Amino acid sequence: MAYQLTKLIKSLKPEEIRGFRLQENRYNFKKQDKKLTLLFDAIKKENCDEYDDKLILELFPNGNKNAYYRLKNLLAGRIEDSLVYLHRDKNEEFEVHKYLHLHQIFFHKSAYQEARSYLQKAEKAALKLEDYDLLVLICRKYIRLSEFLEISPQEYIERQSKYQRLATITNETEYLIAMLNFRLKRTNFSGRDNEVLNVLEQVSNALKINKLTTKSTRTKLLVNRCVRDILLQKKEFPALAEYMISSYSDFKKEQIFVKNNHEERIIQLSWIINSLLKIKNFKDAPQYIDELHEQLLMYNKLYYDKYIWLYYQSRVIEYTFSGRMEEAVDLLEELEQKESVQQNSGLAFYVYINLAPLNYTVNELDKSLEYLSKILMSSAFNSMSTDWKLNIQLLELIIRTDSQDIEYAIGKTNEVKRKYRDLLKLEQYQIEKRFVKIISTILKKPDALRDKKFLKEISQFIDDSPDYEPGSTNELINYSIWLQSKMQKKTYRSLIPNVF
Numbered sequence: 280m281a282y283q284l285t286k287l288i289k290s291l292k293p294e295e296i297r298g299f300r301l302q303e304n305r306y307n308f309k310k311q312d313k314k315l316t317l318l319f320d321a322i323k324k325e326n327c328d329e330y331d332d333k334l335i336l337e338l339f340p341n342g343n344k345n346a347y348y349r350l351k352n353l354l355a356g357r358i359e360d361s362l363v364y365l366h367r368d369k370n371e372e373f374e375v376h377k378y379l380h381l382h383q384i385f386f387h388k389s390a391y392q393e394a395r396s397y398l399q400k401a402e403k404a405a406l407k408l409e410d411y412d413l414l415v416l417i418c419r420k421y422i423r424l425s426e427f428l429e430i431s432p433q434e435y436i437e438r439q440s441k442y443q444r445l446a447t448i449t450n451e452t453e454y455l456i457a458m459l460n461f462r463l464k465r466t467n468f469s470g471r472d473n474e475v476l477n478v479l480e481q482v483s484n485a486l487k488i489n490k491l492t493t494k495s496t497r498t499k500l501l502v503n504r505c506v507r508d509i510l511l512q513k514k515e516f517p518a519l520a521e522y523m524i525s526s527y528s529d530f531k532k533e534q535i536f537v538k539n540n541h542e543e544r545i546i547q548l549s550w551i552i553n554s555l556l557k558i559k560n561f562k563d564a565p566q567y568i569d570e571l572h573e574q575l576l577m578y579n580k581l582y583y584d585k586y587i588w589l590y591y592q593s594r595v596i597e598y599t600f601s602g603r604m605e606e607a608v609d610l611l612e613e614l615e616q617k618e619s620v621q622q623n624s625g626l627a628f629y630v631y632i633n634l635a636p637l638n639y640t641v642n643e644l645d646k647s648l649e650y651l652s653k654i655l656m657s658s659a660f661n662s663m664s665t666d667w668k669l670n671i672q673l674l675e676l677i678i679r680t681d682s683q684d685i686e687y688a689i690g691k692t693n694e695v696k697r698k699y700r701d702l703l704k705l706e707q708y709q710i711e712k713r714f715v716k717i718i719s720t721i722l723k724k725p726d727a728l729r730d731k732k733f734l735k736e737i738s739q740f741i742d743d744s745p746d747y748e749p750g751s752t753n754e755l756i757n758y759s760i761w762l763q764s765k766m767q768k769k770t771y772r773s774l775i776p777n778v779f
Contacts, residue, residue: 284351285329287358288322292584293618296323298365299358314338315354369581371539375404375413382420391427398424408539409497411446415439445495452501496535500543503530507550520554524563527551538578545574545582549589556596561779568593584619588626595633601779604641604772608634628659636674636755640772644682651675669699669711674755676718685722692719713740714758721765728765737762 291299303316318338321327327334335347367373378401385394398420405413418439425432503526510519527547530536536544548571555564572590575583591614598607614620615630631653638647654660654671663671672695679688695715696703703712717737721727728734744759756771764771 282329284355285322287355288319291323291358292622295362295365299361302357302361302364314350315357318350318354319358369578371404371408371537372410372413375401375408375410378404379417379420386424389427391424395421395424395428407537409449409495411442411449414442415446418442449495449497452498496540499530499535500540503547516554516557520551520558520560523547523551523554538581541574541578542582542586545571545586545589548574549586549593552589552593556593559778561597561600564593565597565779568597587614587619588629592629592633595637597779599637599640600775600777602775602777604637608637608641608643611637624657624659628654628657631657632671632755639674639678639681639756640775642770642772644678647678648675648682651678665699665702666708669695669702669708670755672698673711673714673758676715677756677761680718680722689719689722692722710740710744710758713743714762717762734766737766 299319303312303319318334321334321337322329329351332342335344336342338350339346367377378397382394382397382401385391385397398417402414402417405417418435421435422432422439425435506522506526507519510516510522530544530547548567551567552564552571555561555567568590571593575587575590591610594610595607598604598610611630611634615627615634620626620630631650635647635650635654638644638650651671651674655675660668660671672691676688676691676695679691692715699711702708703715717740720733724730724733741759741762757775760774761771763769764774767774
């Protein structure tokens with residue numbers, strides 16, 4: 280069973296529910312309209328099964344299933360209408376379609392001059408978007424309208440041919456880039472697929488020299504995507520940071536960013552922040568984190584819910600690695616209380632997976648375990664990659680060790696060795712394997728940290744561990760720093776480097 284109505288209702292955000300109810304208050308004067316509200320509430324509030332015979336009988340005591348299915352279709356249509364109305368100003372493409380709808384209305388009323396004026400408005404809006412497919416459609420309507428206004432269609436035919444050429448070039452480029460991006464994801468940006476890399480460079484070069492589209496905003500953004508993917512594929516992170524900052528600055532000067540491509544601006548800022556963190560340029564990152572937050576508030580928070588996690592992710596790294604852990608905790612706890620997070624299990628999981636290690640860092644071990652239990656009980660945990668699961672289990676092992684829950688911690692080490700036996704055999708997980716062995720020794724031998732031979736083993740582990748980079752690994756607690764804190768009898772927090 281499809282459960283399309285249930286999925287539609289469950290997907291609604293609070294403001295969308297309010298919009299639907301306001302619309303229904305205007306409609307609600309028929310008996311059938313009241314049943315719509317009852318059906319909506321039964322699915323939304325009472326979690327009723329939309330295919331349950333009991334629900335059908337509650338609404339139609341005579342058991343008329345055909346009437347019930349008509350009611351379901353009507354409710355879905357009303358919800359869709361309310362969504363279209365509520366979001367009418369959130370995308371400039373909607374404006375084009377609004378004028379096209381008005382054109383069609385006046386065309387059918389034989390009000391041809393009015394119909395033409397709305398086509399002109401639609402064309403102006405579509406030109407602003409550089410949506411050549413829509414412009415071709417608009418010219419087709421102009422040509423049809425010319426018959427009734429007794430004007431020559433020649434101008435519109437020539438205009439349509441021009442837009443068709445531009446649409447073909449743009450579409451072919453976008454199709455190619457879409458396929459390349461798919462292949463890039465399949466190779467996980469590993470840099471091993473030379474064929475993909477060569478084609479990416481060819482596309483980028485072709486875009487740059489194409490005289491038909493070189494002034495196009497869409498093309499400039501496509502070039503940006505191509506170049507950044509090439510640099511990421513090659514793992515040339517300093518060049519990536521330099522390119523992203525330079526192109527972003529140019530785009531701002533040229534005033535390329537508008538409401539319709541505002542999402543691209545947010546994405547570019549996230550690329551800048553991540554590339555700066557990757558090359559350890561912690562001096563410049565905060566200003567772009569600030570700008571990211573400013574842009575998320577733009578246009579009545581148009582993309583706020585979708586990308587707010589990018590801001591929090593970046594800000595938490597900044598606060599954590601500038602010694603402001605309490606502020607990082609406060610920031611995430613503030614995020615946890617937001618309705619949008621409570622209704623989004625994926626975002627809630629992200630909050631928990633940050634709050635668990637942060638609370639450990641500020642020595643709130645009980646709160647850390649509380650968030651860790653939420654992680655382990657979450658459905659998202661089961662779908663995580665094995666390496667992430669391993670590092671989450673190692674976080675619990677560390678917290679239990681510091682809580683002096685020795686018996687439990689020993690049991691956890693045995694569980695980790697058993698569950699992740701195959702993973703720990705792989706060369707790329709030898710750091711984790713050695714860490715489990717070291718912490719197991721600490722748990723079983725109370726005086727292990729006085730043993731010179733064992734201390735030498737720990738020192739060698741620290742030397743062999745990768746250079747410290749904030750957010751660059753799956754380690755929720757840095758194993759090397761944690762061991763140094765044990766050797767030096769200092770807090771874990773005191774040894775976290777202040778990189779900002």
